[in-house]
Amino acid sequence: MYSSPAKHPGLKSLKTSSVPDFKLVLNMHACVFCVCVLVRWVEEDPREIMQSVHECIERTCEKLCKLNIDVSNIKAVGVTNQRETTLVWDKDTGEPLYNAIVWLDLRTQSTVERLINKAPGRNKNHLRHKTGLPISTYFSAVKLRWLLDNVDEVHEAFLSQRAMFGTVDSWIIWCLTGGKNGGVHCTDVSNASRTMLFNIHTMDWDPELCRYFDIPMEILPSVRSSSEIYGWMVSSDTPHITLRCLGDQSAALVGQMCFNEGQAKNTYGTGCFLLRNTGTKPVISDHGLLTTVAYKLGKDEPACYALEGSVAIAGAVVRWLKDNMGMVQSSSEIEKLAAAAGTSYGCYFVPAFSGLYAPYWEPSARGIICGLTQFTNRNHLAFAALEAVCFQTREILDAMNQDSGVPLTQLKVDGGMTSNRLLMQLQADILCIPVVRPTMSETTALGVAMAAGAAEGVGVWSLSPGQLPHVTSERYEPQINSEESEYRFARWKKAVQKAMNWETTEPCYNGSGKSLHTGSDFSC
Numbered sequence: 001m002y003s004s005p006a007k008h009p010g011l012k013s014l015k016t017s018s019v020p021d022f023k024l025v026l027n028m029h030a031c032v033f034c035v036c037v038l039v040r041w042v043e044e045d046p047r048e049i050m051q052s053v054h055e056c057i058e059r060t061c062e063k064l065c066k067l068n069i070d071v072s073n074i075k076a077v078g079v080t081n082q083r084e085t086t087l088v089w090d091k092d093t094g095e096p097l098y099n100a101i102v103w104l105d106l107r108t109q110s111t112v113e114r115l116i117n118k119a120p121g122r123n124k125n126h127l128r129h130k131t132g133l134p135i136s137t138y139f140s141a142v143k144l145r146w147l148l149d150n151v152d153e154v155h156e157a158f159l160s161q162r163a164m165f166g167t168v169d170s171w172i173i174w175c176l177t178g179g180k181n182g183g184v185h186c187t188d189v190s191n192a193s194r195t196m197l198f199n200i201h202t203m204d205w206d207p208e209l210c211r212y213f214d215i216p217m218e219i220l221p222s223v224r225s226s227s228e229i230y231g232w233m234v235s236s237d238t239p240h241i242t243l244r245c246l247g248d249q250s251a252a253l254v255g256q257m258c259f260n261e262g263q264a265k266n267t268y269g270t271g272c273f274l275l276r277n278t279g280t281k282p283v284i285s286d287h288g289l290l291t292t293v294a295y296k297l298g299k300d301e302p303a304c305y306a307l308e309g310s311v312a313i314a315g316a317v318v319r320w321l322k323d324n325m326g327m328v329q330s331s332s333e334i335e336k337l338a339a340a341a342g343t344s345y346g347c348y349f350v351p352a353f354s355g356l357y358a359p360y361w362e363p364s365a366r367g368i369i370c371g372l373t374q375f376t377n378r379n380h381l382a383f384a385a386l387e388a389v390c391f392q393t394r395e396i397l398d399a400m401n402q403d404s405g406v407p408l409t410q411l412k413v414d415g416g417m418t419s420n421r422l423l424m425q426l427q428a429d430i431l432c433i434p435v436v437r438p439t440m441s442e443t444t445a446l447g448v449a450m451a452a453g454a455a456e457g458v459g460v461w462s463l464s465p466g467q468l469p470h471v472t473s474e475r476y477e478p479q480i481n482s483e484e485s486e487y488r489f490a491r492w493k494k495a496v497q498k499a500m501n502w503e504t505t506e507p508c509y510n511g512s513g514k515s516l517h518t519g520s521d522f523s524c
Contacts, residue, residue, distance in 0.1 A: 024442055026063050030055045035099060040106035040354070043099035046087055049168065050175050057235060075460050076242050077233065078452030080444055081168035083194040083247040086143035088154050088219075089171065091164045094180035097153045100168065101143040104271070104312050104354045108142045109363055111149070115142065118212070124361065130199050130206055132282060132291025134361050138310070140167060141196035141213045148215075158216060165219045167191045169245040176243060177231040184231035187221045189303060190247035193293035198223070200282055200293055203303055225296040226250065227451040229458070244455055246448045249273040250295050253306065255447030256412045256438070257468055264400070264408055266393055267444070268417035270319075271357075272311035274396045276404065283307055287399035288359025297451060297463060307403055309358040309396030313367075314389045315417045317351040321385060327378050334382050335420045341379035346371045348495035349384040356499070359399045366502035370495050386423050390430040391492040397431060410434045414443040428476040432485050435476040 030052035035043040061071050084103035089096045101107070115135050119126035124134045133139055144165055147154045157163035166174065169191050174183035192198040192205070197215060199206035203223070210217050224230055229242040246254065249267060253275050256265040261279035266272060275294065282291045282305040294306035318334050321327045328334060348371050355363035369381065393411075401407045410433055417423055418437050428435040440446060453460035461467070478485075 024440065024445075025067070025069070026060065027442065027445075028056045028059045028063065030059075034102065038107070042102040042105040044085070044102060046089065046096035046100050046171055049100070049171065053172055053176070054235075074241050076229075076244070076452040076455060076458045078251075078448035079169050079172050079243065079245040080248050080251040080448040081172070081191070081245065083167060083191050083249065084138055084140050084143075085168050086140045086147070086165070087168065087171045088144070088147055088151075088157070088163055088165050089174075090157055090162050091185075092162050092180060094175075094183075096171075097157055097163065098147055098151050100171075101147070103138060105143070106137050106354055106363065108137045108146045111142050111146050112137055112363070115145075115213070127196060127209065127212065128284060128291075130201070130209060131196050132193065132200050132284065133196055134290075135196070136357075136361055137355075137363060138357065139194055139196045141209075141215060144195075144215055145213050158219060161218070163219045164221075166221050167194070169247070170221045173230060173243055173245060176233050176235065178234050184243075185221045186224050186230050188224050188226045188245050188247070189293045189296045190226055190250035191245065192221075192223045194247065198293075200291065200303075200305070203293075203296075225299050225301065227295075227297040227301075227455045228299050229455060242452075242455070242458060244452050246295060246451050248444055249275055249308065250293075250306075251447035251451070252414055252444045253277065253294055253447065254297075254450055254463075255443030255445070256414060257471070258412065259304075259463070259468075262404070262406060262408075263412070265412040265414060265443075266396075268314055268389065268413065268415035268423075270314065270316045272309075272314040272389060272393055272396070274309045274311075274393060274400065274411075275306040276308075276400050276408070278305045278307055278404070280304060283403060285399070285403045287402050288361060289396070289399050289403060290358065295451065297454065298456060307400055309393075309399060311389075311392045311396065312354040312357045313351040314392065315415075316353070317349070317385045317388060318417075320351070320353070321382065327382070334385065335422050337379045337382035338386050339422050341377075341383045343380070344371075344384040344387055345376060345380045346373070346491075347376050347380045347384045348492055349381065349388045350492075350495050350499040351385070351388055352499045355503070356496070358396055360496075360500075362500060364501050364503040365496075365499045368495065368499045370498060371491075386420070386426055387430070387488070387492070389417070389423065390427045391489060393427060394430050394489055408433065410436055413437050414441070424474075424476045425479065428478045429480045430485055430489060432478050432482050434478070437474045437476070439472045439474065 032048050032052050085100050087100045116122050116124050170187045174185050177184040197209050205220050226246045230244050233241045252267045258277050264276035266274040280302045290308040292306050292308045294304045296303040318331045349369050352365040352367045356365040454463045
C-alpha cells in the first residue's frame with residue numbers, strides 16, 4: 001500500500017506499508033516539505049511528491065527482498081491521500097503547472113467571498129444540497145478557480161486543452177500508470193466528493209456545479225469506486241501491479257472497520273477528522289458538519305456516506321509550540337510538560353491559525369491564548385494545547401449527536417497523536433465516553449490496503465462482516481465527573497467566542513490614519 005503525504009504543514013511524510021492478513025510487515029516513509037511563499041499560503045511541490053513515492057517504492061521492494069518476500073507476489077497497491085489538496089498539470093509534457101495548493105491554504109478567501117456573493121442571500125450553504133459542503137477555502141473547486149484566475153500557465157493550458165486537474169491521488173495514479181504516455185486520469189468517489197463539483201446523490205460530476213464555479217468539465221478526472229482496478233503500474237520495480245485509491249479519512253474509517261451505520265472514528269493528525277458512518281443515505285447536517293461520501297467498495301456496490309467534522313489544527317498546535325515558540329525540542333516532550341502540570345490552571349488555547357472549521361466555518365477567527373495569570377507557565381500552556389484538541393473534538397461530537405439523534409457511546413481513534421496517552425485520557429474525560437485506540441497504529445494504510453485487496457479481480461480477502469479480523473485495542477475510560485467536564489467545556493466555548501472576527505475585509509489604520517498591512521494579500 002502506498003499513501004500520499006500525511007497532513008503536516010511544514011513537513012510531510014509519505015509512507016508505504018505492506019499488510020498481508022492485516023498485519024504490518026514493514027513501514028517506509030519519505031518526507032515532503034511544504035512551501036509557504038506568503039502568509040497563509042501552503043503548497044507542496046508535485047515533483048517532490050512523486051520523488052518520495054518512487055523512493056518509498058524502491059526502499060519497500062529492497063526491504064521485501066531482504067525479508068525473502070517475492071515482490072512479484074504483490075497483488076495490488078492502494079493510494080490514500082489528502083483529499084482537497086489541488087494540482088493542475090500539463091498532459092502533454094507531464095509537468096505540473098503550479099505547486100499543489102494544500103487543503104488548509106487560505107489564499108482563496110477573496111475567491112470564496114466572490115462565490116458567496118453569487119448565492120441567494122449570500123448563503124454559504126447554497127450548494128450543500130448537492131455537495132454536502134459549505135463554500136469554503138477548504139475545498140478543491142475554490143482552489144482550482146484561483147489557479148485558473150491567477151496562474152497564466154494554468155489558464156493557457158486550459159485554453160489549449162492541455163490541462164489536467166486532480167487531487168493528490170489523481171496525480172500519483174496518473175504518474176504511476178504512465179503519465180504522458182497513457183497514464184490513467186481518475187479519482188475515487190471519496191476524493192471527488194471533496195471538490196464541490198461532485199453531486200453526492202448522482203455520484204458524478206455535476207454540470208450545474210461546474211457552471212457555478214466556472215470550471216471546465218473536460219479537465220476533471222473520471223470517477224471510480226474505491227475498490228476496483230484503475231490501471232497497472234509501469235514501474236520496473238513493480239510491473240503489472242494494479243492500482244486503486246481511497247481518501248485518507250475514508251481509509252481510516254475502513255481501517256477502523258466502521259462499516260455499520262452509527263460507528264465513528266476520529267483521526268488525530270495535523271488536523272482532526274471525525275467521521276460517522278450514516279449508511280447508504282446521505283444525512284445533511286443542521287449543525288455545521290459536512291456530508292461526504294465515505295466509500296464505495298466496488299463498481300456495483302452502493303455508496304456509503306458519512307457525517308464529518310473537520311478541525312484544521314490539532315497536532316499542528318504541538319508543532320507550533322515546538323518550531324515557532326521553541327518550548328520543546330521534540331513533539332513527544334509536550335506530554336511530559338502537560339503531565340507535570342496536570343491542569344491548564346484556567347488557561348485556554350484556541351488554535352484558530354487557519355480560522356475555525358466545523359462546526360463554525362469561520363475564516364475570520366484567529367488563534368488566542370486567554371486566562372493567563374502570573375502563575376501560568378509553559379507546562380500549563382502545553383496542557384491547554386492538548387485540551388484544545390479534545391475540546392474541538394467535543395464540539396464536533398456534540399454536533400454529530402444532534403444530527404443523528406443517537407449519542408455515540410464510544411469513540412474509535414487513530415493517527416499520530418494517539419500515542420500521547422495523556423491526550424487520550426483527556427479526550428475520554430472531556431467527551432464523557434470511552435476512547436478506544438487500536439494497537440495497529442497505521443489504520444489509514446490498513447484501510448486502503450483492505451479496499452485494494454478486496455477489489456474485483458484481486459480478491460486477496462473479503463470485507464464481509466463475518467470475515468473481518470479482531471483488532472486488539474486500548475480503552476480509556478472517563479476519570480472525571482461530568483460536571484467538571486461541562487465546566488471546562490463551557491470555559492472553552494467562551495474562549496472560542498473571543499477568537500471570532502479578528503480577520504476582517506476592512507483596512508486597518510494606525511492612530512495617524514495610515515493604513516497598516518498584514519504582510520499578506522489580505523486586509524487585516
